[in-house]
Amino acid sequence: MTPNPPATAALAPTRLLAYSVALAALAVALSPISIPIGIAKVSPTQHFINVIAGALVGPWWGLAVALTTSLARNAIGLGTPLAFPGSMFGVVLAGLAFRHTRNVYLTALGETIGTGLIGATVGALLVAPYLMGKELALSVLILPFLLSSMAGAALGVAGLRVLRRLAYLP
Numbered sequence: 001m002t003p004n005p006p007a008t009a010a011l012a013p014t015r016l017l018a019y020s021v022a023l024a025a026l027a028v029a030l031s032p033i034s035i036p037i038g039i040a041k042v043s044p045t046q047h048f049i050n051v052i053a054g055a056l057v058g059p060w061w062g063l064a065v066a067l068t069t070s071l072a073r074n075a076i077g078l079g080t081p082l083a084f085p086g087s088m089f090g091v092v093l094a095g096l097a098f099r100h101t102r103n104v105y106l107t108a109l110g111e112t113i114g115t116g117l118i119g120a121t122v123g124a125l126l127v128a129p130y131l132m133g134k135e136l137a138l139s140v141l142i143l144p145f146l147l148s149s150m151a152g153a154a155l156g157v158a159g160l161r162v163l164r165r166l167a168y169l170p
Contacts, residue, residue: 011057020061020068023053027069031078037144038136040082040123043073047152050091051111052159055104055169059095066091081131082141085122090115090149094156102170104160108153116146 073079093110
C-alpha cells in the first residue's frame with residue numbers, strides 16, 4: 001500500500017508533528033557529519049533536512065524543526081550558535097518556495113539563499129559578535145555557508161524526488 005497524504009497545507013496537525021519530530025531527530029542523528037571551518041561547524045546534512053522539511057511540513061513547521069535541531073546540536077556539543085541562523089532562514093525560504101511553486105529546484109535555491117547569504121550575514125553581523133564574542137568579516141562565513149547549503153540542497157533535491165515518486169509530495 002503506497003501512502004498518499006494530501007498536500008502539505010492540508011496535512012493533519014498530528015501528521016505534521018510526527019513528520020517534524022522525525023526530521024528533527026534525523027537531523028540531530030546526522031549532526032556528527034559536520035565540517036569545522038573556523039568557529040563554525042557547517043553541516044550539509046542540516047541543509048538536506050531543511051529542504052525536505054520545507055517541502056514536507058512547510059516553512060513554519062520546518063522552522064520549528066530547524067530551531068529544535070539547533071538547540072539539540074548546541075546542547076550536545078555538535079553545533080555552535082551559528083547553527084541558528086545557519087538553518088532557520090534557509091528552511092523558511094525553502095518552505096515558501098515549495099509552497100508557491102512546488103518546484104524542487106527552487107526549494108533548494110531557497111535553502112541556499114536563506115542559509116548561504118541571509119544566514120551567513122546574520123551570523124557574521126549579530127550572532128558571532130554578540131553571542132560568541134568574535135568579530136568576523138562577512139566573507140568568513142558566506143563561502144562555507146554557501147558551500148554547505150549547496151551540497152545539502154543537492155541531496156535535498158534527490159530526497160524530494162524520491163518523496164514525490166512515493167506520493168508524499170504533490
